[in-house]
Amino acid sequence: MNASPPFQADVDRVVFNRQELTAILSVYGRFVAAGEWRDYAMSFLRDAAVFSVFRRATEHPLYRIEKRPKLRAAQGAYAVIGMDGRILKRGHDLAQVLKILEQKLIRAVD
Numbered sequence: 001m002n003a004s005p006p007f008q009a010d011v012d013r014v015v016f017n018r019q020e021l022t023a024i025l026s027v028y029g030r031f032v033a034a035g036e037w038r039d040y041a042m043s044f045l046r047d048a049a050v051f052s053v054f055r056r057a058t059e060h061p062l063y064r065i066e067k068r069p070k071l072r073a074a075q076g077a078y079a080v081i082g083m084d085g086r087i088l089k090r091g092h093d094l095a096q097v098l099k100i101l102e103q104k105l106i107r108a109v110d
Contacts, residue, residue: 014049014069016042020094024051024065027098030105037062063088063101 016024031037031053039054041061048068052061064081071077076092080100089100 012046013044014047014067015044016049016051016067020067023094023098027101027105028053031101034105036105065098067094 028037028040028051037053037055039057041052041054043050043052047070048066050067051065053063053065054061060083062083066079066081067077068079069077071090072092075090076097078092078094078097079090080088080097082088089097091097
């Protein structure tokens with residue numbers, strides 16, 4: 001009997017690993033607690049993994065946190081992109097890239 005696992009990873013898709021998701025969800029949770037964000041979506045594509053955050057589920061995403069491994073050697077694999085498509089921060093270290101959002105949280109709480 002050939003038993004296959006119920007979920008098989010698609011090697012053609014980019015995904016966030018556990019440490020990356022932990023870092024992203026930590027920031028997301030603080031914004032939810034502050035009442036700034038209410039929903040999120042994740043997309044796993046051939047060239048990128050995307051975590052989108054929303055104020056309301058029916059809106060366009062406020063921010064997208066992207067992982068693009070092909071850019072790892074150049075500008076860095078991680079980026080935070082604003083609602084208007086501008087890259088707010090790009091880099092090799094996800095924690096450093098996410099700090100741009102933490103600065104916005106400090107301003108929102110003040």
